[in-house]
Amino acid sequence: MAAKKKTAKSAPKNAFYAQSGGVTAVINASACGVIETARKHKNKIGKVYAGRNGIIGALTEDLIDTSKESAAAIRALRHTPAGAFGSCRYKLKSLEENRREYERLIEVFEAHNIGYFFYNGGGDSADTCYKVSQLSKAMGYPIQAIHVPKTVDNDLPITDNCPGFGSVAKYIAVSVREASFDVASMAKTSTKVFVLEVMGRHAGWIAAAGGLASDDDIDLPIVILFPEVTFDRDKFLKAVENKVRKYGYCSVVVSEGVKGPDGKFLSDQGLRDAFGHAQLGGVAPVVANIIKDGLGLKYHWGVADYLQRAARHIASKTDVDQAYAMGRAAVQFALKGENAIMPTIVRKSNNPYKWEVGKAPLSKVANVEKMMPANFITRDGFGITKACRNYLLPLIKGEDYPPYRNGLPRYVRLKNVAVPRKLKGKFEI
């Protein structure tokens, strides 16, 4: 009996890792950082179990045994976009509202000897992670919960920036530069305005990245529509007209979250087809139509959608490095006994760009959204300031190309072997 007790006590706790919310080009680089670092400390961390489809995997006891993956496969996560274990959009309610879910989590954690909880996500996930971190206190289950920051929206507080954002920013900056070269070539007899819709429901960080396409090397006419700035049709048309008059053409970068004076999304035009059926459209065609009606200029429009956040082929090296570092730091903090925190990126200098790993208490991260500072948007509301440029530029620096085979990137797909279930009965979510 004593021997058995001793074994149980000395067996290192396992870790649970899950991906949450919209995926990015580099969230798997964070997973790589977590797993590779944990594997270096097998005396303290047993196995890393990943949640299949995020926290749902924990609730339904659908765990993936990452120890079944080779070192090469785990290494390849660093250059593979999207969520290798599956993600989900699922926010835990408060302990008061749904105690059943927390009891279930504890049941699963206990059954699989899980003592570490690494949750890789954005604002909502930080909230979930914070709630889990409180289980020790609230329900007497010992667990260390560390949040690994991830979001293309770049809206987490305290951290200088969020892994995932730099790569989207690079994709948008590169794409706007390329499309601007295209429309410049065509402008004499054809298209004069190109409109690109980008992500960012609440904050204009991604739209701002479009402004990087123009710099001291290459001056390009770009008009940005930020969700932070109420859309003003006349001012917008004037801005486009001025660019076209000066350059002969113009690119417009519009955030999906732009709202009109009525407070409604500009994309929400109540479109109906010939039979009167409601149709969903993006904001890019709406803006293109405004240009056609208001200025009579020929246009093209694009919607980057998932392409922008999945574009691992043109990921920012800074972003990949930071995503990995956040995963590694999460484990290192856990090994130091930390709980209820999130590793952060602390900017030390812009030029040369220097940063280091910091940490933030989850109580201050959960449910706080970081908006663009007012001084990042030019006074006319259509461009980015020097301060914004200085902030953004280091985040898109460096290329980190994946390996190719037959002309296509070799992204890894894991075996994702299930951990044998130990609990009886199903948990419905």
Add this chain to the structure above:
Amino acid sequence: MAAKKKTAKSAPKNAFYAQSGGVTAVINASACGVIETARKHKNKIGKVYAGRNGIIGALTEDLIDTSKESAAAIRALRHTPAGAFGSCRYKLKSLEENRREYERLIEVFEAHNIGYFFYNGGGDSADTCYKVSQLSKAMGYPIQAIHVPKTVDNDLPITDNCPGFGSVAKYIAVSVREASFDVASMAKTSTKVFVLEVMGRHAGWIAAAGGLASDDDIDLPIVILFPEVTFDRDKFLKAVENKVRKYGYCSVVVSEGVKGPDGKFLSDQGLRDAFGHAQLGGVAPVVANIIKDGLGLKYHWGVADYLQRAARHIASKTDVDQAYAMGRAAVQFALKGENAIMPTIVRKSNNPYKWEVGKAPLSKVANVEKMMPANFITRDGFGITKACRNYLLPLIKGEDYPPYRNGLPRYVRLKNVAVPRKLKGKFEI
């Protein structure tokens, strides 16, 4: 007098080069091939004058003196997308219909001692080039006209493929792979279908490239809507449903040119906003709505538009090499006294991929459109066959990354110095 005559006679003829129609990621690589090769034969070709905005530059005597550009700047054209001299959509009428235009061309050519005409474009441009090649016969002006093939649509006849297509194909294949990874991650609780609209008004070559995203390494569920196949709502919904049932998610690649049973473009839905104003939409949101209505699945949609054909950052090395080779071959053919031809790409073998330069008479190229062979589309109408894959794969092989600075590709912008005008009076187009 005799001495002067001799000088005039021995001065090598200048060349005219122009870019036409929609630009591509590699049309400048062809320009690079033309100019670098011409520079090596200064005894036979004087200067290369580029048309500012294509053939319009010739008609309006708005010529660019490429000899003012450094060797480094011309070399950088190889990695710069879009049309460095400006392109145009302008088709010469027949000699009978608009003799004035041809007389004007001869006037400009004569004033600038132009004896070589290199025209870089697609089907319409081949027609224009062919007409110019006949000026010797029809109007007694000695000129050698060579067409340099270019089109993302891959629809020129005789040549195995067209420079510009391989890079779009690579971009679409890579993007569909990446977006498929993304939607796979989200499918459990969120998006199950991703729809991507791609170019190709008449032929499904670009849509077909989306099929490459799935291969023996990485099996992905992809449904392709070709312009060659009449859209059948029920069959389409069934195809998507089957993929979602088997894989949990699905990517749809839809060509902008897909038509319904009524023969109208699927994108032409007669959309109206809340005020009854007609709105232009793409085909992607239409297909997304069909999925929502028919299957009730959550979807996302994107429209690649100019991003696909300007994406020099992920250009195919095969494509860049071939684009350059076509420009070089055009000059070499001219030096051999050829007229009214187009260099072509002749495929010698698939594996290993081998190709060489051939030539085609313009009389057989002009106004002929190459469609997808029927045996390239699977019997169900939604996928590509092995034969199609074997054809496409070599065209996307290899990466040819541009140089970067501050996280952005360093694309060149030429000085584009105008050649002093010699003619009086303006020519209105």
